[in-house]
Amino acid sequence: MTRVAILVAVLAAGTSLSGQALTATKAAAPPPSDIAPSIATLLSPDAFTVPVGDVPITVWWVKALPLETAPSGAPKWSDVAEGTLVGVVTVGGAWHDIRGYVLKAGTYTLRFAMQPQNGDHLGVSPNREFLLLAPSTVDTSAGVTGAKAAIDLSKKAVNRAHPSALSLDPPVATRPALSPVSNDIGLDGIVFTVPCSFQDMPVAEISFGLILRGTIQQ
Secondary structure, eight states, X not given: OOHHHHHHHXXXXXXXXXXXXXXXXXXXXXXXXXXXXXXXXXXXXXXEEEEETTEXXXXXXXXXXXESSOOSSSOXXXXXXXXXXXXEEEEOSSEEOTTOOEXXXXXXXXXXXXXXXXXXXXXXXXOOEEEEEEETTTOOXXXXXXXXXXXXXXXXXXXSSSOEEEEBSSSSOOSOTTOXXXXXXXXXXXXXXXXXXXXXXXXXXXXXXXXXXXXOOO
């Protein structure tokens, strides 16, 4: 069997070059106590936990992701304003983001942002859609921050000149919620589905893959 055929077989079996596929469990759980009350009120009562190696990663998504523009068909990330709060994550131990930057155990907000279209990022990632992590102690606003403010807050997560980010890959997923996903370069994630709203009225959900294991070139 050729190397390509072996790789296809491995991915089809639900695994990647990193090992076994990631799994997620859903359970009712209160949001972390160390987040701002205005953010806590926006979060769903359901928590999703994904073990990444020995580190549990637990995510609370917002009850409804507010869209900036009315969706044409299923919601897309282009309908979401940059700096919009998407959720909150707790990291159970030392862990690294998509760029390999180490995050300490703790609680972080997740805000949507697009990768800038400039030469600094050319070829770094196949997708431009990311969630930026920021320490919950410094990100205390429930409102939309805008791209620059979200980036500045996220830099404090890793104390670097670059923000801490998680890739949305695929940005729009068709597989069922909580399915494992793996991309062509061996990054692993989980499919999540979040309800959306436009002008405070419910609209369809958005489904996406969130990469939680593996790194891209820095």
